[in-house]
Amino acid sequence: MKQVLEFEKPVIALREKIAELKTFTKESDLDLTEEIVKLETRLEKLENDIYTNLKPWDRVQMARHAERPTTLDYVEKLFTDFLEFHGDRYYGDDAAIVAGIAKYKGRPVTIVGHQRGKTTKENIRRNFGMPHPEGFRKAARHMQQAAKFGRPIICFIDTKGAFPGRAAEERGQSEAIARNLMEMSGFEVPIICIVIGEGGSGGALALGVGDRLLMLENSTFSVISPEGAASILWKDGGKAKEAAEKLKITAPDLKELGVIDDIIPEIRGGAHRDLTSQAELVDQAIAEHLSQLEKLDKQVLLEQRWEKYSNIGSFAE
Amino acid sequence: MLKDFFSKKKHASKPSEEAKQDIPEGLMLKCSDCGKIYYREEMRKQLYVCPNCGHHHQLPSDERINNLFDEGSFMEYDTDLNTGNPLGFPSYTQKLEKDQLKTGLKEAVVTGEGTINGFRTAYAVMDSRFRMASMGSVVGEKISRAIEKAREANIPFIIFTASGGARMQEGALSLMQMAKTSAAVQRFRDAGGLMISVMTNPTYGGVSASFASLGDYNFAEPGALIGFAGRRVVEETIREKLPDDFQTAEFLLAHGQLDDVINRHDMKKYLTTILDIHQAGGNVS
Ligand SMILES: [Zn+2]
Numbered sequence: 001m002k003q004v005l006e007f008e009k010p011v012i013a014l015r016e017k018i019a020e021l022k023t024f025t026k027e028s029d030l031d032l033t034e035e036i037v038k039l040e041t042r043l044e045k046l047e048n049d050i051y052t053n054l055k056p057w058d059r060v061q062m063a064r065h066a067e068r069p070t071t072l073d074y075v076e077k078l079f080t081d082f083l084e085f086h087g088d089r090y091y092g093d094d095a096a097i098v099a100g101i102a103k104y105k106g107r108p109v110t111i112v113g114h115q116r117g118k119t120t121k122e123n124i125r126r127n128f129g130m131p132h133p134e135g136f137r138k139a140a141r142h143m144q145q146a147a148k149f150g151r152p153i154i155c156f157i158d159t160k161g162a163f164p165g166r167a168a169e170e171r172g173q174s175e176a177i178a179r180n181l182m183e184m185s186g187f188e189v190p191i192i193c194i195v196i197g198e199g200g201s202g203g204a205l206a207l208g209v210g211d212r213l214l215m216l217e218n219s220t221f222s223v224i225s226p227e228g229a230a231s232i233l234w235k236d237g238g239k240a241k242e243a244a245e246k247l248k249i250t251a252p253d254l255k256e257l258g259v260i261d262d263i264i265p266e267i268r269g270g271a272h273r274d275l276t277s278q279a280e281l282v283d284q285a286i287a288e289h290l291s292q293l294e295k296l297d298k299q300v301l302l303e304q305r306w307e308k309y310s311n312i313g314s315f316a317e
Numbered sequence: 318m319l320k321d322f323f324s325k326k327k328h329a330s331k332p333s334e335e336a337k338q339d340i341p342e343g344l345m346l347k348c349s350d351c352g353k354i355y356y357r358e359e360m361r362k363q364l365y366v367c368p369n370c371g372h373h374h375q376l377p378s379d380e381r382i383n384n385l386f387d388e389g390s391f392m393e394y395d396t397d398l399n400t401g402n403p404l405g406f407p408s409y410t411q412k413l414e415k416d417q418l419k420t421g422l423k424e425a426v427v428t429g430e431g432t433i434n435g436f437r438t439a440y441a442v443m444d445s446r447f448r449m450a451s452m453g454s455v456v457g458e459k460i461s462r463a464i465e466k467a468r469e470a471n472i473p474f475i476i477f478t479a480s481g482g483a484r485m486q487e488g489a490l491s492l493m494q495m496a497k498t499s500a501a502v503q504r505f506r507d508a509g510g511l512m513i514s515v516m517t518n519p520t521y522g523g524v525s526a527s528f529a530s531l532g533d534y535n536f537a538e539p540g541a542l543i544g545f546a547g548r549r550v551v552e553e554t555i556r557e558k559l560p561d562d563f564q565t566a567e568f569l570l571a572h573g574q575l576d577d578v579i580n581r582h583d584m585k586k587y588l589t590t591i592l593d594i595h596q597a598g599g600n601v602s
Binding site for chain 1: 400455483488489502528573
């Protein structure tokens with residue numbers, strides 16, 4: 001069954017009504033075409049109203065939509081010759097992160113991304129896209145190789161966060177994340193990071209340091225989940241909607257704060273409506289930014305990356 | 318735990334009822350671990366390490382700096398950075414003002430440089446009395462600048478970390494300080510700089526998962542709690558009772574996450590040895 005989001009209910013209801021009338025027209029002598037056209041105009045307007053005025057909490061729902069395209073969905077559409085490689089060489093292979101090499105419009109690239117599942121079974125296998133240290137270390141290993149062989153790195157961010165478990169702590173979750181942040185700031189190849197769903201905290205940022213941080217229009221990027229913030233601030237996880245607004249976690253807000261570089265538009269109704277069309281929009285963004293970055297000399301690339309990060313923050317002096 | 322130590326509750330048995338009436342509030346301190354009560358001044362001389370049980374209590378940043386650096390040798394960097402309220406978060410400014418009054422600090426980290434037994438070193442000392450030393454824009458900026466100054470001056474950088482994690486009220490700007498500080502560490506590394514991280518209680522979240530874990534050497538004070546996710550969150554996630562020593566410095570040492578655990582009384586001598594060995598240089602032909 002398709003997941004229906006709260007704010008979309010009027011749209012869905014109207015769509016169902018139109019479908020009903022169409023069936024009725026076909027099966028009876030009564031011609032309701034005029035009525036249908038009227039309703040379709042109303043639907044058009046309603047969709048426009050709803051989808052162009054999404055509130056932060058609506059976007060949170062969209063970012064978490066069960067059918068929202070995942071890293072591997074985009075990889076299949078955007079790249080050729082993708083080979084997935086496994087393991088961190090220290091402990092294991094974390095299915096919450098996928099990594100490998102491929103070609104992007106003919107040029108070699110390294111791809112790293114969080115991977116959640118779309119079914120419960122797959123989600124359990126992939127730990128809901130919440131990595132352990134070995135996932136981050138697998139990512140680091142592939143990015144080191146990209147730097148060695150001079151391949152650009154494309155990162156897809158889609159996680160609620162790093163997994164908060166006992167084993168993760170024992171194996172150095174903090175160190176694994178910290179090392180990625182540090183090393184990514186120094187790889188001498190272009191790095192483009194794209195938030196495609198939820199970008200939760202340090203676990204998201206661990207694949208998010210590069211020359212460009214882009215966000216899909218209805219994705220989120222946050223230091224803490226709205227539920228977590230609400231429970232800390234107001235001792236009430238139920239106030240997540242309010243927290244989502246205060247935390248400024250949407251793409252437009254983060255563009256304004258200078259945290260992200262660009263917003264990738266989504267097709268109306270959200271990325272899950274049509275993967276092929278959405279992938280085209282992601283493709284355009286990657287192509288544009290990659291061609292800008294590929295022109296830069298290595299030293300300039302690193303200097304610009306440092307400038308970008310050293311300028312993020314808000315204070316008076 | 319830290320709160321207990323500084324609480325003014327007088328339920329312990331040591332000073333008599335009469336004595337208590339003569340003692341101004343806060344003159345006595347009770348060890349949060351063994352419960353023994355000491356004069357604050359006596360505890361201060363002991364660097365807030367309990368003489369009875371050895372428990373390491375919170376050490377204010379100014380006292381740590383005073384104790385570690387040679388007398389008259391140290392100065393402070395970037396004293397004029399002021400925290401804003403970029404998200405317009407309700408009551409954030411008031412909270413900052415309250416902690417500024419309480420601690421006399423402007424923000425949760427003090428940075429600067431001085432000499433440790435003659436070795437010139439840049440430093441950053443976080444102070445968990447201020448907003449649990451959570452990392453906002455000013456904390457990230459001051460630490461990055463201190464690392465940059467160490468790089469430019471070609472001197473070592475020592476950081477004493479303490480933090481509850483991210484400064485939630487600054488949202489993603491807080492998160493990005495992890496990237497900024499880590500990028501500064503990378504530049505420092507590329508230049509061959511020596512970085513020593515000493516984690517003190519507590520070091521969590523975004524601080525643990527950035528510069529705190531990125532020293533060439535990572536140490537911790539005894540009993541310090543260190544981790545990415547907090548104990549309660551982990552317990553709720555895995556629905557399992559965790560061992561008492563979970564996320565202590567000793568637990569991390571046993572799991573290969575630290576170079577060693579160093580007693581506060583030995584810190585200056587220990588750091589001096591490391592600085593000395595690195596001053597002698599590698600590449601001896
Ligand atoms: Zn004691």
